[in-house]
Amino acid sequence: MSSDGGGSRRIRWLLGFGFFVQGFRGFPWLGxxxxxxxxxxxxxxxxxxLQNSANLPMVAKPIYGVVSDAVYFFGQHPLLQAVSWLAIAFLARSxxxxxxxxxxxxxxNLGASVVEVANDAIVAEAGKQKSASxxxxxxxxxxxxxxxxILGNLLGGIAIKTFSSQSTFLVFGLLALLQFLVTITIREKSLNLPENHSPSGGGGIKSHVSDLSRVLRKPEISYSIAWMALSTALVPVLTGxxxxxxxxxxxxxxSLLxxxxxxxxxxxxxxxxVYNRWLKTTSPRKLIAAIQGTIAVFVVSDLLFVRGVYRDLGVADSVYVLFVSGILETLFYFKNLPFxxxxxxxxxxxxxxxxxxxxxxxIALAFIVSGYLGIxxxxxxxVTVDDHSGFAGGLAVEAVCVVVPLVFTSWIYDEKEGAEEKSKKKE
Structure with a gap:
């Protein structure tokens, strides 16, 4: 087996386990x-x-990203997650x-954000080696x-009901510690990633900051990012x-939640x-716009749920929460894959x-702003602890805010249109 194939397997193992652990974070957060x-x-x-403020470290990701490109930190940051959740587990007993x-x-979340930056960078770099498209x-x-x-939320509901919410902190802390031990055993060179040089020829932080600034001035990138951020930030979510x-x-x-x-x-x-098998050649603009429209439909559905429309039709509240509420929470993230x-x-x-x-x-900052606007x-x-009479009105405002960004979907770069414009310029 070629060393390149071995590197590819190690990349999949490292990323697969890393992203699995990050997805499992729903386990302690439910607790x-x-x-x-x-x-x-x-x-x-x-x-x-508190839910949104805890995500503030995610906003500093560009700093970690520039350091990642220039210095290539590797391996230690799952430890911060492990220590934090273990500390919460033992503190919560008093x-x-x-x-x-x-x-x-x-x-x-500081530890999680640094891990995510490293993993996202590896995904992007490894994608350049094969078919980037x-x-x-x-x-x-x-x-x-x-x-x-899936596993984290399934076990989380069971653990809270059977044991306590504190038990979820302890279990995830130990899992994050295992991630740290696994990561430090894999040598960076064994991944066979391309050398991470700055496009301008330098390798220092200053040159990478300059490169990032130049990349962000490209309209196809800056306008696309602006739409993604605004399409989330403009929506005042009412998750709490x-x-x-x-x-x-x-x-x-x-357990039902x-x-x-x-x-x-x-x-x-x-x-x-579905995306990998049938939609990866579809225009990201079309997919993202379709997802945004679907989110609006689901928010309107929540409005009908709170007004008791489904209850009057014979649909139990528990059935609606089970099959619709969880999907709406994740729908906001569906746009991230094609983007x-x-x-x-x-x-x-x-x-x-x-x-x-x-x-x-x-995107993280947009979610934080969205959460604050929801407050x-x-x-x-x-809306108070005892009075939810105004909740339906709030959901109506949220639904309108979801629809507004659909007017500006032309900001999202369309590769087919871009190719046509380039061919016209050549002619």
């Missing part, structure tokens, strides 16, 4: 949601504030404050992450309010399979880590 609401008694707005818990969640490796890691999400509505008003069981999230992850897995493939095709060699980190950072919207429609 964290119940711990915050049941043990620390936070209200819907505080819950959503009187832990919201501030202390928030700090450890931030540190955990195939989308095979992005689909593979997408499916690995989905499998982790929905969690309270389902658990406190409807009294939905924790876990299974609901599993349904969403199964949908993500199937999306990865990642598009960015991989457009990215010049040597800027993979920097550009993909910037893209993921922009403002919940306050505006006067």
């Amino acid at each position: 964290a949601n119940f711990f915050l609401t049941d043990e620390l008694r936070v209200n819907p707005s505080v819950l959503q504030l 009187n832990v404050s919201i501030l202390a818990l928030s700090l450890y969640l931030l540190l955990s 195939s989308g095979e490796l992005p689909s593979f890691v997408w499916m690995a992450s989905s499998l982790g999400g 309010t929905m969690f309270f509505y389902q658990t406190k008003i409807l009294n939905i069981d924790a 876990g299974i609901s999230k599993v349904v969403g992850q199964v949908a993500m897995l199937l999306w990865g399979v 990642t493939v598009l960015m991989t095709r457009l990215c010049p060699r040597g800027c993979e880590g920097s550009l993909m980190a910037f893209v993921m950072s922009a 403002v919207l919940a306050s505006f429609v006067e």
